[in-house]
Amino acid sequence: MNSQRKEIISYFKQMDRSFFMDANKDLAPFDQALPIGFEQTISQPSLVLEMTLALDLQPKQKVLELGTGSGFQTALLAAFSGTVYTIERIEELQKRAKERLEQLDFQNIHYRLGDGSEGWEEHAPFDRIMVTAAASEVPRELLEQLNEGGKMVIPVGNSFSQELRLIEKDSDGRTHTTLLNEVLFVPLKGKYER
Template identity: 60%
Template sequence: MNKSATKTFFKQLDRRFFMEQYKDLAHVDRAFPIGFGQTISQPSLVLYMTELLELKPEHKVLEIGTGSGYQTAFLAQFSKWVYTVETIEPLMKKAETRLKELNYHNIDFVLGDGTFGLKEHAPYDRIIVTAAAREIPPLLIDQLSPNGRLLIPVGNKDSQDLSLIRKDSAGNISVSFIEPVRFVPLVGDYEL
């Protein structure tokens, strides 16, 4: 993944397009509410998480937590195909409309509990979870390709660690703790 291309896209993508409120504050590097108890993450974290995934043009990506679609746009820009799962239908519909307006045609939107992953399209080269879980859902690790990466905030409601899980070519798993973060809770089987 070319970090220069990622940073260029980051500067070009207007975050206001993904917000219904607080548009005049879209340039501020912090999370803002998007309704239904959910937030749009701060831009610097979205960029950083995208870079941690090391996306390639041939990658198939699973995103758990579509939200506003802001992170989804980054994933779609730098990979072959994105499956994004959202449990809140109005958020999913708005994100789908936004991303189609931006001419993304490499995204499948799925309404459901992302903690189970999306087995019918597995395995995935990259998986990103944009809400905090109390533990890493084993089904997501199972759906990760060899040489795959899974990025997920893990912890409790007050504090989480952004965790990067790598699966090597033999299927061995390693976990790295990247930095402390604070995300909204994951909704579903592994919610906080």
């Protein structure tokens, strides 16, 4: 196990998930997805860790996150990469997440309110892309905004069946997909809504 991977696991184990929740704080230690309002959830911890490790984060990388949500995943990305660009479509969730992340003194996070399904073109390309909502298909815009040598983790499917995929782009711009797990995420809203 490389040292970065060990550091991520160690950091993750000491994270206080309840800090990122407004209700049901007593359920924070359990490995399950929990509601955070607006028909959104905070993912189960084991899945957050699995997705983060699959990205193979490096200290100077530029990361795009679709779905800021509670800010729990954002904090983990920001702790182990250079810069995080995170997009959330629900204003109240974005506001709360930003307040929490600023309390934790993260200086390397850029926030955007809106439809994340088309990425954040003006800051592309990204070395890593984390998608925390399920798309009906892999958005073409995200593939285009993924740097050569980059990795993207994204759930793809419908309301009943989704695959968590790791998509890697090689130096020739070709993509290679690995199936990581069967998952169930809230839908990605916008252009690629199923």
